[in-house]
Amino acid sequence: MKTKLLLIAVVALVFGSCAAQSQTTVYAKNSDISDNLDLRAVASMFGESANLQDFERRLNDPKYQISNLDLNGDDEVDYLRVIETVEDRTHVVIIQAVLDRDVYQDVATIDVERDNYNKVSVQVVGNTYLYGANYIYEPVYSVAPVIYASFWVNNYRPYCSTYYWNYYPTYYTAWRPYPVFRYRNNINVCINVNNHYNYVNNRRSYRAPAIYETRRTYGYERMRPNYSFAQRNSSVNNRYELDQRRVAMRESNRNNYNTNRTSTSRPTSNDNRSSNRNYTDNRVSSDRNYNTNRSVNTQRSENRDNSVRVENTPRVTNRDNTPRENNPVRVENTQRTESRNNRSNENRSYSDNRMSRPSNSQRSEPSSSRGYSENRSNNESRANTARPQQSMQRSESPRVSQESRGGQPQRESGSNSRGGNGGGRRG
Template identity: 60%
Template sequence: MKTQLLVFAMITSVFATQMQGQNRTTVQALNSEISDNLDLRVVASIFGDSKNLRDFERRLNDPKLQISNLDLNNDDQVDYLRVIECVENRTHVIIIQSVLDCDLYQDVATIEVEKDWGNNVRIQVVGNTYLYGQNYIYEPEYYYTPLIYASFWISNYRPYYSAWSWNYYPSFYYAWNPFPVFRYRYNVNNCLNNYTYNHYNYVNYRSCNYAANIYNSRRSNGYERQYPEYSFSRRNSQVNNRYELDQIRNTRNVGSRNDVGYSNNRTEYPRANAPQRNDSQRDYSQNRTEYPRANAPQRNDSQRDYSQNRTETPRANTPQRNDSQRDYSQNRTETPRASAPQRNESPKENTQSRNPSSGDNNNSSRGNGNRRS
């Protein structure tokens, strides 16, 4: 009986350790940085390239572009991003929401567009505080004026509100599995390189005071209410927003790549082995160079004597052949010069003798023609 109790206790302890290991693994997965899965600069770039908000929502969820990599509900499928709009006077607030479940949405970012009385348009892309931290804002500068601006300030404008919801998506859309972060960044860089003339300036303040009040009236935070402990401030307690987190990451990457001590160790390692190998190579190279030099004189002497004999033979025969050719060439050239005047005079005489006859013939022919007439 005691042995059975001991075996049972051991089994329960093994299951307990396994459950603890699983819980630790789950916590590590949930602590991954959520903001790595959606770059707001790409959101700003496709917004400036869209015709209207319907086209903008299509580009956000295009399976070919794959702008988003968010999977907030952990179903191993990238969430659909829907777009809704709030308008007040000359201010448009476009809200991007992640569809998590039936009637469950989480705000990801907002695009705030305002037109002042001087007809100057100012735009800001603001990241959600829960995902990106406090005041994570980009101001895009477009090389060309976006076409979407023309659709905002028209008469009888109706704010856009997406008709799609959970399990009810447009025909072009199909869900895809999320990628690793490094692969998503590679895709994002390719998309940003296509818009090289645009600039995305980071700021930490909002230019429109009315936009915050408009947004608060239509706010959706379903994921935030479910997991309040996974906010950006708790995931990254040392920084305020995603921009500061990127600065820390860049300094760490530069320090690890440009570490002087590490580079010196790598360069000194082959230098320490170089002398032993170079000494053997130098002795061997000298022996090889001296070996052909010792054999070279015997072979070169025979070649030089033989080459001189071959060159002297044609030189002795050349004078006799050249004299005969020169005499013969002079005889040939003098002959046509002596006969040339005779041949030139004969054609002149013939032409003179022929001309009267030809004239008579012409006169005769003309006379015959008159007689006939």
């Protein structure tokens, strides 16, 4: 059992690694060299640094992993060193990738300049070979960076990194580059969201480009002269336009997906609508059947009440304390038995009608009308049979009353005679 579990685990790991490799290759096809260093993250780190030495440390710290560049192809992220050139109030900070011994490639520059009103402007400019022409971000910091104070001091000395190929600081350890999609997810954590990063097309300082040309290095451009951004992406000018094009393509793909999804879902929606219509039709027909049956039941209940009233009429005539004859009682019992039989017949006919009720609304309505006519005829026949019996009872009730009246003088005479005898005895 353990061996089977181990084999299953090994197979799962193999398939997982194959899936990861295939995913990596897919993202590599859709990526660009400029995707491996986000200049907004560079600007954010610049505003949080105390000085340029601290800034270089943050760029290469494995904890932040700001860079994902591997220009020399040794499967390790290149070390980024920082050098500076100063002229009057203009500071040009150059970020260079260390590719080999005495081989460097400029990645980006940071132009820092203070005007006559002591207002400092900062622009992060991407290298033309990597990012295209005029790819510039101008950060607006929520809090004034501390690094500004280190630039304009007496006896200021421009910063120049002392590190080079195979000579790196102790805090630095090279790591393998990530896939582009994973780097994008990781780098968003390093960007300070309280700041604003405005994209612009031109430089504010006219001195900065001239100063940069004196310290420019392009070792990677010499190794691959036909691999510039303009040749990699002939339809756009710089990285910003490339991002806009990607966003437009994503939106178009989403719209196409939504249209295809709606087009495939239309037949099913029509079927559902037709089924809902059938359901409503059946429901209306069932409600109609229910209403017709309810009307029939109300008519039956009225007929039952009338029959009960017919039964109760002889009782009203016999409320006085007169002796009853046997014939009216027998007639009333026959009426009760007949009414019970009629009720049982009605219940049987109601159950038969209910069992024989058709499913469709068109068949149920004629059957209900027939049942209603039959019940009406039965009730009329019952009422006709009950009327002669009532007339006979009424005709017999006067006789009884007359007989009772005729018997009253006899009782009075008897009582008088008894009274007379009693009186004679007493006297």
